[in-house]
Amino acid sequence: MCLELFYAWEIALFLKKGKKIQLSKLSTFIKLHSLSQRELKTRELKMSTVGNSTNIFWQESPIGKLERQKLLNQKGCVVWITGLSGSGKSTLACSLSRELFTRGKLSYVLDGDNLRHGLNKDLGFKAEDRTENIRRVGEVAKLFADAGLISIASLISPYRKDRDACRAMLPDSNFIEARFS
Amino acid sequence: MCLELFYAWEIALFLKKGKKIQLSKLSTFIKLHSLSQRELKTRELKMSTVGNSTNIFWQESPIGKLERQKLLNQKGCVVWITGLSGSGKSTLACSLSRELFTRGKLSYVLDGDNLRHGLNKDLGFKAEDRTENIRRVGEVAKLFADAGLISIASLISPYRKDRDACRAMLPDSNFIEARFS
Numbered sequence: 216m217c218l219e220l221f222y223a224w225e226i227a228l229f230l231k232k233g234k235k236i237q238l239s240k241l242s243t244f245i246k247l248h249s250l251s252q253r254e255l256k257t258r259e260l261k262m263s264t265v266g267n268s269t270n271i272f273w274q275e276s277p278i279g280k281l282e283r284q285k286l287l288n289q290k291g292c293v294v295w296i297t298g299l300s301g302s303g304k305s306t307l308a309c310s311l312s313r314e315l316f317t318r319g320k321l322s323y324v325l326d327g328d329n330l331r332h333g334l335n336k337d338l339g340f341k342a343e344d345r346t347e348n349i350r351r352v353g354e355v356a357k358l359f360a361d362a363g364l365i366s367i368a369s370l371i372s373p374y375r376k377d378r379d380a381c382r383a384m385l386p387d388s389n390f391i392e393a394r395f396s
Numbered sequence: 397m398c399l400e401l402f403y404a405w406e407i408a409l410f411l412k413k414g415k416k417i418q419l420s421k422l423s424t425f426i427k428l429h430s431l432s433q434r435e436l437k438t439r440e441l442k443m444s445t446v447g448n449s450t451n452i453f454w455q456e457s458p459i460g461k462l463e464r465q466k467l468l469n470q471k472g473c474v475v476w477i478t479g480l481s482g483s484g485k486s487t488l489a490c491s492l493s494r495e496l497f498t499r500g501k502l503s504y505v506l507d508g509d510n511l512r513h514g515l516n517k518d519l520g521f522k523a524e525d526r527t528e529n530i531r532r533v534g535e536v537a538k539l540f541a542d543a544g545l546i547s548i549a550s551l552i553s554p555y556r557k558d559r560d561a562c563r564a565m566l567p568d569s570n571f572i573e574a575r576f577s
Contacts, residue, residue: 266517267525271509274486274550278497286502305455316459321467323543328452333565334535336447337528344448347518354515355536362504362545369455384514 283363289320291360293385297372298395307393308369315365323359325352327370346377353381360389464544470501472541474566478553479576488574489550496546504540506533508551527558534562541570 262270284290294311296304308324315322327348331338335351338344349372359366372378382390443453465471475492477485489505496503508529512519516532519525530553540547553559563571 265513267520268512268517269521271512273513274490274505274507274510276493276505276507277490278493278503282497283502283504286497286500309455309458312457312459316463316467319467321464321544322459323464323539324455324457325539326455326457329455331449331452332446332454333538334532336449339448340450351515351532355539357514358504358506358536359540359543362540362543363502364543 280361280363287321287363289363289365290389291363292365292389292391293356293360293381294365294367295356295372295378295381295390295392296367296369296395297378297392299373300371302395304369304371304395308367311367320365321363322365322367325356325359325366325368325370327352327368330355330370345371346374349377349381353384356381357384360385461542461544468502468544470544470546471570472544473546473570473572474537474541474562475546475548476537476553476559476562476571476573477548477550477576478559478573480554481552483576485550485552485576489548492548501546502544503546503548506537506540506547506549506551508533508549511536511551526552527555530558530562534565537562538565541566 262272265271280291294308296308298304305324305326308326312322312324330352331348334355335348338348349370352368352370356366356368368381372381378392382392446452461472475489477489479485486505486507489507493503493505511533512529515536516529519529530551533549533551537547537549549562553562559573563573565571
């Protein structure tokens with residue numbers, strides 16, 4: 216078994232048994248698995264600039280969306296619930312999550328207020344902060360859908376352009392909007 | 397069946413059958429499920445301020461981490477792989493994900509560079525941007541762990557204080573650090 220797999224195996228064992236692992240021989244591992252000069256050159260050619268991030272490289276995962284969907288026996292998507300404060304967004308989000316759970320489907324609620332306790336706690340309520348708040352929730356919802364989950368976003372997003380920007384991140388059939396207007 | 401459940405049901409059906417849904421009678425639903433003045437008052441009392449977000453309310457979900465873990469038959473956690481560029485972080489992350497998949501475990505790789513294509517594309521490589529980048533990856537990894545997944549974060553995070561801040565978001569046993577140093 217190659218060392219790379221050995222470490223993956225050790226971590227996997229840890230996760231199974233709850234044991235403490237020692238990743239002490241990583242130096243040998245690094246020597247074996249560091250990218251060669253040629254690989255680094257190829258990588259450099261594939262590097263791109265996105266927004267303020269320069270020289271970044273898209274890493275493909277060997278386990279893709281389809282494999283995860285097969286494992287979960289469901290299709291990942293985003294259900295985007297929007298409306299004003301107190302309109303019933305969270306109630307619907309929670310009911311849907313419960314309903315899906317009883318059918319053995321895995322969902323996760325991304326509640327706008329809850330996310331402002333963590334990921335978005337640096338944002339206030341100015342127009343640009345609201346837009347950024349929605350953008351980030353959209354990006355996270357997309358990651359969850361990619362992971363194979365039914366991600367239920369529940370937040371105030373009054374502007375069509377912000378919602379459309381989130382919708383544009385996913386194929387149409389994977390984005391369902393429910394708006395309390 | 398109450399209307400709230402009806403809509404949840406409709407969305408669940410849509411997700412199952414891929415049909416288009418009509419959420420046309422939402423006004424009745426809103427009337428029935430809008431929060432009463434008393435509920436709104438109670439909610440106001442529970443509102444808090446976190447960072448730049450004022451008057452936010454933590455929404456508890458009826459389906460919690462334990463239920464999701466039971467559904468997935470695994471424990472959600474964060475595996476934090478760090479090291480310099482080209483050190484083998486992504487290789488290990490991908491191997492681990494593949495290894496877990498063969499055992500029927502659901503994981504998701506949060507690759508630093510990949511996230512800079514989306515969620516973190518507004519960030520550059522200044523010190524404060526790097527810190528913010530790590531903070532956001534930590535917050536997202538925490539969400540994935542809460543959703544029941546084994547979230548594998550793979551990114552350059554040279555400063556102990558940044559990693560410790562991420563570790564502090566989760567109980568110790570749910571945060572495993574593998575560092576290529």
